[in-house]
Amino acid sequence: xxxxxxxxxxxxxxxxxxxxxxxxxxxxxxxxxxxxxxxxxxxxxxxxxxxxxxxxxxxxxxxxxxxxxxxxxxxxxxxxxxxxxxxxxxxxxxxxxxxxxxxxxxxxxxxxxxxxxxxxxxxxxxxxxxxxxxxxxxxxxxxxxxxxxxxxxxxxxxxxxxxxxxxxxxxxxxxxxxxxxxxxxxxxxxxxxxxxxxxxxxxxxxxxxxxxxxxxxxxxxxxxxxxxxxxxxxxxxxxxxxxxxxxxxxxxxxxxxxxxxxxxxxxxxxxxxxxxxxxxxxxxxxxxxxxxxxxxxxxxxxxxxxxxxxxxxxxxxxxxxxxxxxxxxxxxxxxxxxxxxxxxxxxxxxxxxxxxxxxxxxxxxxxxxxxxxxxxxxxxxxxxxxxxxxxxxxxxxxxxxxxxxxxxxxxxxxxxxxxxxxxxxxxxxxxxxxxxxxxxxxxxxxxxxxxxxxxxxxxxxxxxx
Ligand code: FCB
Numbered sequence: 001x002x003x004x005x006x007x008x009x010x011x012x013x014x015x016x017x018x019x020x021x022x023x024x025x026x027x028x029x030x031x032x033x034x035x036x037x038x039x040x041x042x043x044x045x046x047x048x049x050x051x052x053x054x055x056x057x058x059x060x061x062x063x064x065x066x067x068x069x070x071x072x073x074x075x076x077x078x079x080x081x082x083x084x085x086x087x088x089x090x091x092x093x094x095x096x097x098x099x100x101x102x103x104x105x106x107x108x109x110x111x112x113x114x115x116x117x118x119x120x121x122x123x124x125x126x127x128x129x130x131x132x133x134x135x136x137x138x139x140x141x142x143x144x145x146x147x148x149x150x151x152x153x154x155x156x157x158x159x160x161x162x163x164x165x166x167x168x169x170x171x172x173x174x175x176x177x178x179x180x181x182x183x184x185x186x187x188x189x190x191x192x193x194x195x196x197x198x199x200x201x202x203x204x205x206x207x208x209x210x211x212x213x214x215x216x217x218x219x220x221x222x223x224x225x226x227x228x229x230x231x232x233x234x235x236x237x238x239x240x241x242x243x244x245x246x247x248x249x250x251x252x253x254x255x256x257x258x259x260x261x262x263x264x265x266x267x268x269x270x271x272x273x274x275x276x277x278x279x280x281x282x283x284x285x286x287x288x289x290x291x292x293x294x295x296x297x298x299x300x301x302x303x304x305x306x307x308x309x310x311x312x313x314x315x316x317x318x319x320x321x322x323x324x325x326x327x328x329x330x331x332x333x334x335x336x337x338x339x340x341x342x343x344x345x346x347x348x349x350x351x352x353x354x355x356x357x358x359x360x361x362x363x364x365x366x367x368x369x370x371x372x373x374x375x376x377x378x379x380x381x382x383x384x385x386x387x388x389x390x391x392x393x394x395x396x397x398x399x400x401x402x403x404x405x406x407x408x409x410x411x412x413x414x415x416x417x418x419x420x421x422x423x424x425x426x427x428x429x430x431x432x433x434x435x436x437x438x439x440x441x442x443x444x445x446x447x448x449x450x451x452x453x454x455x456x457x458x459x460x461x462x463x464x465x
Pocket of ligand 1 (some may be wrong): 311433
């Protein structure tokens with residue numbers, strides 16, 4: 001079945017809007033923001049069209065040996081050209097919110113300087129199409145595709161980055177200001193600092209913990225600077241961030257392992273939230289000197305975030321390990337639950353655990369900005385995609401989320417990762433996270449069974465047991 005429009009995407013067996021859920025269902029609040037998430041480099045393609053500059057991911061993917069199978073994001077899902085089709089699918093699925101990101105090098109091909117109007121126009125058209133479909137645009141300013149020209153000046157470890165990023169954030173907010181009311185400044189700053197500068201498995205491919213710590217501090221400064229610039233332009237916008245979070249489970253009950261787990265929570269989960277909200281790094285991990293902390297930075301770090309976005313994929317088991325000089329712990333994904341195609345453990349209760357903790361510690365509205373799983377199920381003979389494991393994954397996670405909300409967690413939205421199968425960074429196209437299958441040769445999209453199921457959940461505001 002090829003998706004052509006609303007009809008094709010209607011949830012199967014839908015009981016329709018307004019159906020009365022029974023008591024055993026996991027029920028969500030009215031006006032809950034049901035959505036999907038994507039990121040520019042992972043779906044857009046058109047890597048050098050309409051004046052776009054080169055990004056660090058273009059450079060990295062074009063370097064032999066960096067990405068599985070030699071894959072690149074040159075074409076990806078071709079969403080730069082097919083975005084109207086993507087939005088029609090979201091609409092047909094009954095989505096209320098679309099999380100997407102802006103490619104900085106489309107707006108400022110060299111990172112700073114002259115604005116490329118064609119790039120801005122693309123996102124204006126994108127946002128207008130979402131609004132016309134009755135879908136809230138939720139805009140992430142940076143999902144890892146730094147202009148290569150700025151990496152050539154040192155990239156995130158360079159303190160000048162904070163000002164350059166704030167200028168870019170201001171340009172976008174000014175251009176979209178009246179259309180967009182929800183912003184995430186960064187996607188997973190921990191991941192782009194650690195994987196990009198600490199261990200080099202992501203762009204720009206640098207493996208140097210010294211650079212990683214500097215990058216992390218500059219990213220925190222940039223978050224504060226960008227927040228102030230954006231607030232001045234769009235005082236009513238909801239400005240937050242999307243942070244990767246893994247509940248830290250001590251490997252044993254020893255005092256050392258419990259302390260190690262808290263340290264991991266500080267490093268992995270709240271390293272970009274605490275400075276914004278308190279002006280200080282978490283006490284459990286704050287190597288100020290190595291990060292290049294300067295007097296006055298404590299004020300610049302601050303950003304009174306309106307909301308916190310949580311990207312949840314897995315929990316981590318943590319044990320104290322003195323041979324790990326910097327952090328003093330080792331963390332790994334356990335294998336007690338079933339594993340996805342990516343090898344990530346499926347652990348739905350982890351979502352409950354992290355959401356309730358963040359809700360308790362920060363008292364800010366929470367949105368799940370990403371949660372999802374990779375399975376490879378291909379289209380069958382009849383053209384449908386029977387990805388029952390993905391449906392089971394979402395059912396279990398949403399049930400845990402409903403329980404967290406019932407227990408008081410202030411969660412107002414959920415975005416499945418991802419709308420489409422897409423370019424999964426170092427894994428290329430080998431990991432399919434979509435609710436919608438993408439044929440990467442021809443760009444054709446097919447809603448998977450899980451996508452139909454998710455549409456039904458959104459329509460009902462409840463998950464059947
Ligand atoms: C997250 C990223 C997202 C996607 C998922 C699977 O870390 O934010 O772009 O790759 O993982």
